[in-house]
Amino acid sequence: MKLDLTDKQIIQLLGADARMSNNQMAKAIGVTEGTVRNRIQKLIQNKIIKIAVINNINRMDNPAVAFVGLDVETRSKDSIAKSLSKMKEVRFVSTLIGRHDLMAFILAEDITKLSRVLYEDISSLPGVRFFESSIGLKYYKYDYRWARILD
């Protein structure tokens, strides 16, 4: 689906506040309320956007973030990626070109849980040859308006 200016303007407005009414958006962009309604429906149906509730990470008491690069047996790559995806604390999983075979981001409720995910759950996956992890200390930027919409 090709996005035009109206689509992009709608995405931008909803990216700031998805509670904005169709009417308000129509006025802001200069199109009819019906256009806004149709466009939003199409954008959602085609999984170009999703409307989401995002929770502030600072509401967690002692969140622990880690970035993990994994080197794995080639034939196990897909099954390891799937196993990682099933872990609740693993927030991002992708195969890579370069750097490592796979990359995962972890968000755990605390450092104890994080170390359990790394050294029990991930270490015990068959086919994992080696992984290196970095512990997140501070976010300088995080643009939560962008992700992959997969389900």
Next chain:
Amino acid sequence: MKVSLDDLDHKILKILESDGRAPAKYIAEQLSVNEVTVSKRLTKIIEGGFCKIIAIADFEKCGFDYLLPIGIRVHGEKLEEVADILSRLNEVFSVNVVSGIQDLEILCATQTLQETKIFLDQTLPAIPGIKSIAPAIASNVYKFETDWTPFANEA
């Protein structure tokens, strides 16, 4: 007194998780409370910085064909300066200072191979203080969760 979320707030959020644009009137009916209460709670939840209800856009479907999780090593004293410069680049969507083999983990997105090359071979190396770059292209994303995130977008 520290404001926190109570049972009703969580019930409202539960409905919004399945339909983020559900009108306050509908939410009120579902929970047998009045609409003003729902509106007030929403203001508290959003303006209190607990949650945001927003549209998340898909990188790939919006034309970003290249998603790049890059590790960066920096000359120690330049760490904050480099993190600041990176945060201001359009291609960079997240910047995290880390402790480990890398000093920074960033996630970038570019639209074309040409843009990707320029970003990796020119833009990043031109930043003073960067020692080395461990680049990668995310070839197949299996999972990308968004329900808990830092609210550091405007930084």
